[in-house]
Amino acid sequence: MIELRHLQYFRTLAETLHFGRAAERLHISQPPLSRQIALLEEELGVKLFDRSRRRVELTEAGQRFYLDTGTVFAAFEQAKRNALAAARGAAGELSVGFMMSTAYSVTPAITRRYAAQFPQVSLKLTETLPLDLAQDISSGSKDVAIMYRPQDCSGLETVTLFREEMTVVLPPGHRLLAQSVIDPRELAGETFIIVPRRIAPALHDIIFNYCLQHGVTPNIGLEINMQQTIVNLVGEGLGIAIVPRSMCNMRLATTTFKPLRDAPVIEVVAVWKEDNHNPCIATFIESAQQASAQASREQQTA
Known part of the structure; x- marks a missing residue:
């Protein structure tokens, strides 16, 4: 031989x-x-x-x-x-799931940076509801998720990528449009459009608890899975909503975003299974942190 x-x-x-x-x-x-x-x-x-x-x-x-x-x-x-x-995680395959709302914040920057740094990695991105993302990580159908922090992190690793304030989005002709900052108590009696808790518990709870802390019990008119749909429906005059600040990037002519007094902050995290040994995960997390840090600096100067 x-x-x-x-x-x-x-x-x-x-x-x-x-x-x-x-x-x-x-x-x-x-x-x-x-x-x-x-x-x-x-x-x-x-x-x-x-x-x-x-x-x-x-x-x-x-x-x-x-x-x-x-x-x-x-x-x-x-x-x-x-x-x-x-x-070293510089070549191979990586499956990443992300929430649609992060398409307006960190996901594009993360994707661009990682693809440029590691062109030999076959990166597969899939838009998924927050409800399903943690399950996809646990089952191994996805390597990494970009999402709000899961309630149950057992067996999972997480790292914070991005923090952003929540903001209120108002429809045309709303009585609060003239105000520069909205006090949450002024939202009493409004019809809220909100994500169902089973779909995105972290986001739902932040909104609900923020209102309760300021003496307001949200009147839930519509429960909608996707943040961009919520913003669209506000523009149609079906209610108001509290959404992540990055949703301003939708730039709809029919909606107005206003800062909230003592606004709550939502975290976007990267999540992966602790016993997933795909070496591309480490390079992705490092690249994602770099891209997210840049996005945070840009947000602060905006």
Whole structure:
């Protein structure tokens, strides 16, 4: 059986055309080198070298074999680089789920940065409801989720990517449009459009508890799964909503976003299963933190 070392012996002899110098370069003695070359020729069924007392020359078959083995060694070196990249998380596959609302905050920046830093990673992004994201991580159908912090983090690792204030979104002609900052007590009696608790418990609870802390019991008119749909329905005059500040990036002409007094803050986190050993997770988390830090700085200066 031909081994990689036999090809290395052959290529060294082909480059030196001298058994003594080739043996010296290979750190072996000349007789074993001669035997290995003879065995290689026997295995191939062709003569690779013309030998005489004065010189060694490649045959036509030897010249062709030298060219082709160069391709073999180049492929082997590439295979080593690929294996090292995969071990370091710089190559491979990564499945990431994200909430649609983060498409208006950190997900685009994270995706751009990671794709630029690690072009050899096949990154699959899927928009998913918060309800399903933690389950997808636990089941292993996704490697990482970008979401609000799950209630049950057992078996999971999390890192905060982004914090943003909540803001109130008002429809056209609303009585509070003239105010620069909205006191939550002024929202008493309003019809709220809110995400159902079973879909996004962290977001639902922040909104509900904020109102209760200021003496307001939200009058829930509509429960809607997606934040962008909530903002659209506010624009249609179906109620008001408290949403993450990044939803301002929808830039709807029919809605107005106003800051809240003592506004609550919602966290967006990266979540992954603690026993998921995909090395691309570590590189993704590091890149995501870098992109999120930049997004936070831009938010503060906006």
